[in-house]
Amino acid sequence: MKERFSIKIHAKWDGYTLDALLKDHLAFSKKTIHQWRMEKSILINGALKPWKDPLSEGDEVSFEYEASPSAPAWNHEIKVLYEDEHLVVVNKPAGLDTHPNDDSDKKTLQNAVVHYLLSLDHIGYAQPIHRLDRDTTGAILFAKHPAIKPLLDQLLEKRMIKRTYIALAEDKMKPHGTISQPIGKDRHHPVRRRVSPGGQKAVTHFKVISYNVDKNLSLVELNLETGRTHQIRVHLSSIGHPIAGDTLYGSTVKQFIHQALHAKKLVFTHPFTLQQITADAPAPLYFK
Numbered sequence: 001m002k003e004r005f006s007i008k009i010h011a012k013w014d015g016y017t018l019d020a021l022l023k024d025h026l027a028f029s030k031k032t033i034h035q036w037r038m039e040k041s042i043l044i045n046g047a048l049k050p051w052k053d054p055l056s057e058g059d060e061v062s063f064e065y066e067a068s069p070s071a072p073a074w075n076h077e078i079k080v081l082y083e084d085e086h087l088v089v090v091n092k093p094a095g096l097d098t099h100p101n102d103d104s105d106k107k108t109l110q111n112a113v114v115h116y117l118l119s120l121d122h123i124g125y126a127q128p129i130h131r132l133d134r135d136t137t138g139a140i141l142f143a144k145h146p147a148i149k150p151l152l153d154q155l156l157e158k159r160m161i162k163r164t165y166i167a168l169a170e171d172k173m174k175p176h177g178t179i180s181q182p183i184g185k186d187r188h189h190p191v192r193r194r195v196s197p198g199g200q201k202a203v204t205h206f207k208v209i210s211y212n213v214d215k216n217l218s219l220v221e222l223n224l225e226t227g228r229t230h231q232i233r234v235h236l237s238s239i240g241h242p243i244a245g246d247t248l249y250g251s252t253v254k255q256f257i258h259q260a261l262h263a264k265k266l267v268f269t270h271p272f273t274l275q276q277i278t279a280d281a282p283a284p285l286y287f288k
Contacts, residue, residue, distance in 0.1 A: 003123045005085050005145050006062040007272045014057040018042065021055065026271065027154060032147070036063065067146050069124030071100055074111035081139055081279040086148045088113065088126070089266055089279040092140050094258055098131035113142055129156055130163075130227065138165070138263025139281040151271040156227075161268040165222040165232060166209070166283060168260035169241040170253060173218040176207040179235040183228045192248055193230045195238045202228045204235045217244055217253070219287070221264075232261060260286060 013021055022028045022036075036042050037051070041064035044055070055061070079091040092098065092109050099110040113126040122144065129141040129152045141161065143149035155161050184199025186192040193199075203225035210219045218241065222232055230249075236242060237249035245256025266279045 001068060001123050002064055002066050003145065004062050004064050005147065006060050009055045009057055009059040009061065010274065011057050012274065013055060015054050017054055018044065018049075018051040018061070021061075026151065028147070029150065032150075039064070041065075063147060065145055065147055067123050067125040069114050069118065070126045071108070071110050071114050072106045073115035073118050073124065074107050075115050076107070076112040078109070078112045078116055079281075080116075081281055082277060084270075084273075085144070086270075086272060087144055087152065088117075088142050089139055089277075090142065091281040092132055092137055092263075094135045094137050094284070097134050098128050098140060109140065110142075117144065129153060129161070132263055133230065133233075133259075133261075135258030136261045136263065137281070137284055139163075139266045139279050140263070141266060141268075141279075148271060155268055155271070159225065161266060163224060163227075163263060164265040164267075165224075166262050166264045166287060167220050167222060167232060167236065168244040168256075168287065169218045169220050169236050170244055170251060171216055171218065171241055172211050173206070173208050173220060173241050177205075179204045179206070179239060181235060181238060183231060183234050193228070193234050195234060200226070200228055202226045202231050202235065204232060206236075233259060256286065262287065 022033050040048055043062045045060055080088060081091055082089040090113060097108040100108050110126060110128060114124045117126055118124045125145055127143045127149050132140060143152055180203045181195040182199035183193050183202040184196035186194045205223045207221045208218050209221055224231060233243055233246055233249050242250040244253040244260045245251055246259035262283045264281055268277055270277050
């Protein structure tokens, strides 16, 4: 199926040609640009115009793309934190995988987002830009069309999508610090990761928000410089403060059925509008 999305030319792009805008400022791939050129699928203010003509502030550039639903639809309620024509941020609950791991897996967050978009007469394209563990809650960013996905992937790769987490960690932690320890696979366990000299670089910054004496738990805010699998869980466990409920990494706290880890906030600059987008995900009640 074919669909269109559009962008407005703002002051920063005034005077650029379409070719320069696509190549130098939006950093679309040569293959994508060539396909749009050959198919004559880009309109400027509703008409085909030469790519060498300068664009003006306020011009509307619309793009045609072909896509299909990214996964089978699953009718499951989702909490939308931010949405526009190009992307959507949702608040993932615990107990859901971010995306299917095989063809039989049809009840994931991605399946639910596809259903939500189809209910709005959208084409149903929904691709996660990052992921959270099955029992980790919080904000996840999805691309709503295939043109913006590589641009969001680039932001993630360049660490320009800032993710803030909160966790309930066992025992009293020091007020703040940085954990810089490489993470690799644990050869004795198919899922678990561990601090390993031969692993990938991993850096986690933390700041304690409060300490509950009665429950002996620290509420800690965390920011990542890297995005390794289980990074926060591994790093906090490695310094003797496993996340409450995270039995995979040594938690002995009984009142949680899974790790108390939540992706609280996403902050990034929108590739098309250049506005700063901040999506705050309300934390589960047990954090209160």
